[in-house]
Amino acid sequence: MSSRINKSGLVARVNFPLYTIQMLTSRHILVGGGGGESKTGVANGFEIFEVSHNGWNFIAEEVTRHETGPNVVMNCATYNDNKKTWLAAGQESHCQLYSVTSRIVTLENGEVPKATNATTTPKENLRQRKKNDKNDETNNLSANKNDKHKRLQLILEPSTSIKTDFSDDESRQRIVRISPNGKYMATGGVDGIVRLWKFPELTLIHCFKLHDKEIDDIDFNVSSKFISTIAKDGKAFICDIAKCNKYKELTWTTPSSSKYMYKRLRFRISNDKKLNEQIFILSNATLSKNPSYLQLWDIEQGIIIKSTSFKETLSALAVSDDGKFVAVGTMFSGSVDIFIAFSLQRVLHVSNAHSMFITGLEFLHTKNHELNDNSHSISAVTSNCEAAVVSISVDNRICIHSIPHRHSLPFWLVIVFIVLSICGAFIFCSYVGI
Template sequence: MAPIRKNIDDILARVNFPLYTVQMVTNRHVIVGGGGGTSKTGVANGFEIFELSHDGRRFVAEEVTRHETGGNVVMNCSVFSDNKHSYLVAGQESHCQLYNVNSVLVREEEEIESIGNHNSEVQQRKPKIKEKTDNNRNVKKRLKFSVTPSDSVQTDFTGPEPLSRVARISHNGKLLATGGTDGNVRLWKFPSLQPLKVLKAHRKEIDDIDFSQYGNYIITVAKDGDAILWDCVRGNEDKRLTWKQPEGSKYLYKRCRFGIIEGQENKSALYMLANPTGLAKKQKAYVQKWLPEEGILQKFAELDESLSALAVRDDGRFVAVGTMFGGSVLLYAAFSLQCVLNIPGAHSMFVTGLEFLPASTEKENHTVCSVAEAAVLSISVDNQKQCRFGLES
C-alpha cells in the first residue's frame, strides 16, 4: 500500500437537536436523526438530509431537507433504496415508523455579480431558483427529498414504557428486523410490514441487530451478554458466539456489523464491540473480528476506553469505531484489525453513530469518497455532524 496521508476535516454541520442515528441515502446524501424527546425543552425531533461534496480542500455538507417528527425522538433508522423506491424506517418510542423518501431534481441558477470595478475578477454567486437563463447565470441541478410517513407498527411491548431500540432492513430489501426492551426480535415482510416471526432471543433489551450480506443470517446482541447467530428464514438459532474472557471479568456486546471479506466470494466477517462491566471496568474493551459460520473469533484489538459506535465500509476494507467517554474515532484495516488512524476527542461527548462514505467502484467512480481512500461521518449528542477524517493515498 502507498504511504498514507491523514486528513482531519472540520465540523461539517451543526443541528439544533442531539443526533442518534446516521445513514447514507445515496452516494452523495446522508440522513441524520435524533431529537430531545417529549420533554418541554423546545428541542426538536426529526431528520435532516445533507448533500455531501468536496471543494478540492475539504468535505462540505449542505442541508437539502428537514423533516420534524413531533414529539417522537428518532433513536435509530435504516434506509433501503432500489431503482424504483427509497424507504426509511425509524424507531420512535414503542413503534417503528415507515417513510417513503421521494427525490426530485430541482434546477437552481447561480447569478454572478461582479464586486468592485468592471475589471475586477472577484465574483459573488447568489443561488436562485429560476426557470429561464441568460449569459449571466449558471444552471445547477440539485436533488431534493420529501420524507412522507407511511405505515407504523408497534415493535416492543414491555410494561408502561416500551421502546423500539433497533430497526434494520436486509440487504435485499425483503425483510425488516426490529428489537426492543422486551428482548424479542421481530421479523417483518418489507415494505408491507406484515409480521412473519418472533424470535425469543434474549432475556434483556436488544442493543443491536444486523443482516449478513450472504446467506440467511442475522446477528443479535443484548444486555444479557449473549451474541446469537440466527437463520432468519427458518427462525432458528444457529449458534451462540462465545469467547474466553479475561479471568474475573464480564463483558457485554454493544454493537455488531457484518462485512464482506475481500477476495472471498459469498463470505462475510462479523465485527463486534465488547465492553467490560461491573468489577471489570478497568479492563480493556475489544473490537472483535469473527468468522460467524464457524463460530471462530479470528482477531481482536484492545482499547482503554468503552466503545459506543461501529461501522464497516461497503467493500469490507475498513472498520470505524467510536468511543464512549472521550468522543474519539478510530479507523482499522479490516483484514488485520490494525489501527491506521486515531482521532482523540473528535466529539465532546460519546459517539452515537458512524457511517462510511461509499467506496468508489469500477461502475461508479464519482462518489464523494473518490477524493480519498476512506472517509467517515461521525455524529454525537453534542449536536455536531462531522466528517472527521479521510485517508488519501
C-alpha cells in the same frame, strides 16, 4: 502502528442531539434525533445533507428537514434498490416507514426545503438559514454565490406505522435493520424480542425469543441468510432466517473471567466466497479498569480471529460498503478510529472528534445510486482520500474523518529515474570495457 495524517472536521451542526445516521444515497446523509417529549423547545426529526468535496475539504449542505412532532428518532434504517428508497425509523414503541421521493427544485440562496406535510403550505416548507449558522459552518455549499440554484430535494412521505415493542414497562424500539436483498426488516426493543418482518409490507414473519433483556443491535449478512443479535443480557446469537431458528451462539473466554457486554455488531463485507462468514463485534467491560475490544469473529468456527483493545468504552461501529475498512467510536473521549478490515491495523485516529460520546458512524459510499425509477442518478463523492467516515454525537455536530491516499512517486519522476538508471548502466559498462 502509526496512523496516517487526519484530514477531517466539522461539516454541519444541527439544533438537536443526534442519535442515528444512515447513508440515504451515495452523497446524501440522513441524521435523526431530538429532545423527546419534554417541552424544552428542542425539535425531533430528521435532517438530510448533501455531501461533496471541493478538492481540499468535504462540504455538507442541508437540503431537507422533516420534524416528527413529539417523537424523538433514536434509530433508523434505509433501503435503496435503484427503483425506490425507503426509510424505517424508530419512534418510541413504533416503527414508522417513509417513502423517499425526489424532485429538482430551484431555491433562493440560503433556503432549505422541508418535507411537505398536510399542515403546512409550500411557502412554510422553506426554512431560512440564520446568518450566524452560515458563518459558523464555513464548509457549507451555501457559499454558492448565485442568487438561485437548483437542488435535488428529497422528501419523506409517511407510510405504514407498526408497533414493534410490547414491553410492560416502557416500550421502545431500540434498533431496526433492513436486509441487503430488501425482503426483510428486523426490529428489537426493550422486551428483548427480535421481530422479523416482511418488507416493505411490514407483516410479521417470526419472533426470535432468545434474549432476556433489551436488544442493543441487529445486523443482516450480505446474502441475507443470517441475522445477528446482541442484547443487554450479554449474549450474541446468529440466526438462520429461512429456518427461523438459532444457528449459533457466540461466546468467548474473557480476560481474568471479567464480565463483558456486547455493544455493537456488523457483518464483514467480503467478495471472497472461500472465506467463512465473519462479523465485527464491540465488547465492553462492565468495569472501566478493564479494556474494551473490537473483535472479528469467524461464525462457522465460533472463534475470535482478530482483536484489538481500547482503554475506554466503545459506542459505535461501521463497515465501509467495499468491505475494506471498519470504524469505531468511543464513549468518553468522543474519538474515532478507522482500521483495515482484514487485519485490524489502525490507519487513522481522531482524538476528541466530538465533545461527547459517538452515537453513530457511517462510511461515505463508493458506489453510485439511482433514484425514482432511474430518473435521477446520484454519483458517489469524489475526493482525494481512500475512505471517509461520518460521525455524529449528542453534541449536535456532524463531522467527516478521511484517510488520505497513500503517497506514491509521480509518473514523470519514475520515467526520469528509469532513464537515469539506463544511462548510468551504459556509462558504467563503457568505463569497465564491457
